[in-house]
Amino acid sequence: MRKLFLLIGIICCLTAFKSTVDEQAWIRINFLGYRPARTKVAVWAGKTTEAVTQPFQVVEIQTGKVVYENTVGRDFGAYGPFTQTYRLDFSAIKKPGRYYLKVGTVQSPEFRIADDVYNGTADFCLRYMRQQRSGYNPFLKDSCHTHDGYTMYGPMPDSTHIDVSGGWHDASDYLQYVTTSANATYHLLAAYRDFPRVFGDRHQANGLEGSNSQADVLDEARWGLDWLLKMHPKDDWMFNQLADDRDHSGIRIPKQDSAYGKGYERPVYFATGKPQGLLRHKNRATGVASTAGKFSSAFALGFQVLRRRDQEYAERLWQRAQTAYKLGLQKPGVCQTAPGRAPYFYEEDNYVDDMELAAVELYNAARIQGYKAADYLNSAYAYGLIEPVTPWLGADTARHYQWYPFINIGHYEVAKRVVDSRRQHIIGFYRSGIEKVWQKAQSNAFYRGVPFIWCSNNLTTSFAIQCLWYRKLTGDNRYAQLEQACFDWLFGCNPWGTSFVYGLPAGADTPSDPHSAFTHIGNYPIDGGLVDGPVYGRIYKNLIGIQLKDPDEYEAFQSDLVVYHDDYGDYSTNEPTMDGTASLIYLLASKQAEATETPVVAAPAKAKVVKKKAPVRKSIKRKSSGRKKTTGRSTVKKKRRRR
Structure with missing residues (x-):
């Protein structure tokens, strides 16, 4: 029984440590999304001192599969509140769809890749x-x-x-x-x-x-x-x-x-x-x-x-x-x-x-x-x-x-x-x-x-x-x-x-x-x-x-x-x-x-691309941006946890 309690304690400590680490690193993206043939770069930013050795991955939301991975590359060092920062270049991904980025347990918000991401x-x-x-x-x-x-x-x-x-x-x-x-x-x-x-x-x-x-x-x-x-x-x-x-x-x-x-x-x-x-x-x-x-x-x-x-x-x-x-x-x-x-x-x-x-x-x-x-x-x-x-x-x-x-x-x-x-x-x-x-x-x-x-x-x-x-x-x-x-x-x-x-x-x-x-x-x-x-x-x-x-x-x-x-x-x-x-x-x-127009794109970094057949799916429409005047956005936003 004591071994069981000890095991549970260790798990709890590791979970707490993982949560603390997660809250010390973030992946920043363009919320509007990215065009398929254009440059696509996100930024990993953290307050930790331990070097990031894990690759970053691009995950397709519809399938849940990793479709691209690459090393995080050069550490650009401290910037503002962060102790280390990395540029995550995923320009090689050209297939339209919804995705998110991962580095270990740190995950970005979802984003879209499509030619119409800037329409309207x-x-x-x-x-x-x-x-x-x-x-x-x-x-x-x-x-x-x-x-x-x-x-x-x-x-x-x-x-x-x-x-x-x-x-x-x-x-x-x-x-x-x-x-x-x-x-x-x-x-x-x-x-x-x-x-x-x-x-x-x-x-x-x-x-x-x-x-x-x-x-x-x-x-x-x-x-x-x-x-x-x-x-x-x-x-x-x-x-x-x-x-x-x-x-x-x-x-x-x-x-x-x-x-x-x-x-x-x-x-x-x-x-x-x-x-x-x-x-x-x-x-x-x-x-x-x-x-x-x-x-x-x-x-x-x-x-x-x-x-x-x-x-x-x-x-x-x-x-x-x-x-x-x-x-x-x-x-x-x-x-x-x-x-x-x-x-x-x-x-x-x-x-x-x-x-x-x-x-x-x-x-x-x-x-x-x-x-x-x-x-x-x-x-x-x-x-x-x-x-x-x-x-x-x-x-x-x-x-x-x-x-x-x-x-x-x-x-x-x-x-x-x-x-x-x-x-x-x-x-x-x-x-x-x-x-x-x-x-x-x-x-x-x-x-x-x-x-x-x-x-x-x-x-x-x-x-x-x-x-x-x-x-x-x-x-x-x-x-x-x-x-x-x-x-x-x-x-x-x-x-x-x-x-x-x-x-x-x-x-x-x-x-x-x-x-x-x-x-x-x-x-x-x-x-x-x-x-x-x-x-x-x-x-x-x-x-x-x-x-x-x-x-x-x-x-x-x-x-x-x-x-x-x-x-x-x-x-x-x-x-x-x-x-x-x-x-x-x-x-x-x-x-x-x-x-x-004919695209002109910066050369993407070489990386491993996971090839797979494209599933048949319906197009995803952007959520309406209209708001009611009575919506208390300030109050709602203050309560929302930041990623």
Whole structure:
């Protein structure tokens, strides 16, 4: 009997030890899944010191059989909260199906391999853009900010009323900036231009349900264009910003916004090219070209995309594209956003990238109309030579939105138009920037070379697009795994094992308690919103007014290097942004469109593949991503045990 008790005790101890070991290691994957012919890499991350000697295995869920195994390969060492990390490359698996990975007793969440894994994701993220609408908000089926706004710094008397209602709220607050809105509008237009078959038509122009014979992404882009036209109403009038950080005085639903002492009116800032700030702090503006260039490129691309749908509207866009560009030439320099009570603002320090893009899109629009346009293209190329590499690439840090947009879009458009040595110059600029990031990324298992500054997810998205465009321009596949690692990071292959997009995919670990009045007050889902993303621990510790509201469910994965919180109290890592989401829509559209293109894949590692006959099975449909407004996702998620 004593031997029996001893045996039971030993078994219990071993079981307890096994459980402890399991909880010290995790396998991180892309929750959206993987395309059959593309790179597929997961990351094993653990807090143990004992080397991992077991192979990793890929298990097919339908049969329960191991269909692939390989060594875990190189230990990339410590990263963040982990003491050792490994990249698990299973690109050799090309058969569609549902799988999970195993290393010993450590198991990944389930994932899918199929050509349609990214289908509908771009349209899903458009939900967030519609929810961010100002003027009329289709999500709330109510109007807001219809009294905007009263002018400041303009040639007219201060507090003159001007109609600038419309556009999108910038993030979970209700400020509105041309800087981000024009960039978002451009990305939406470019997504339709480059991948028109990806988008559906399930909404009307006002955002309510119902078809209007126009892709929803164009409805959204035109919503942005309409507001931009209001912000550049005359040849020599250009406004840069609507509202300021008095917005942050409390949380409220948009129609209750009355924080500025003039009823429901908000201030609209004229673009003077000089430092501005009505309260304690001021920016360092030196000109208007950064804003003027963004205006011009959005209008010029809008003309190209919409000219056959609405000629009169397109002609108006063409005229404003030219007048905005002219203002940029007259007042070179940066037009930063205006701070108020707090020292935070968009500290944009470059403008030649904006003027480069404006010039090349004016070239494209002029050629369509049969005009002589070589001067525009030559100017675009000349601007590109001034800033060949976007300065944050390869850097460890930068100020908030210091180098914005986070990708030089003009390089891609110029490279498509020029030939010979000029084309190679521009492509070389892209390659140089990517290489700077790669030199940092290859030293860690997550292939992270993007700095953890505010809005790191926006940088990650933009960098993935730059890698995509470089690959398309050259056919060079050397950075394919780096490109995919950035995409995977956004959807779960990160230290916290979470997707950074609210509600995408359904059933996965995604944000549930973001810094958003919609979720905090009304428990409304903000489907499709890309949150800011992780920041350096030192940044988080020095920010003003941050206090977590609930116990940190990701505590085990925080580190001095980087933190992320799914908590309303953390506005630095968990606040969704409109411009980041618009960039992600372009990236997701490209991923869906690639399913019909000839694949270019990084060479997979050699390994043992277990061959077997494919069973006959029915297709597996993705679970609906719709949610009821009354669902208390935050409460449910806090109770769910993390893997």
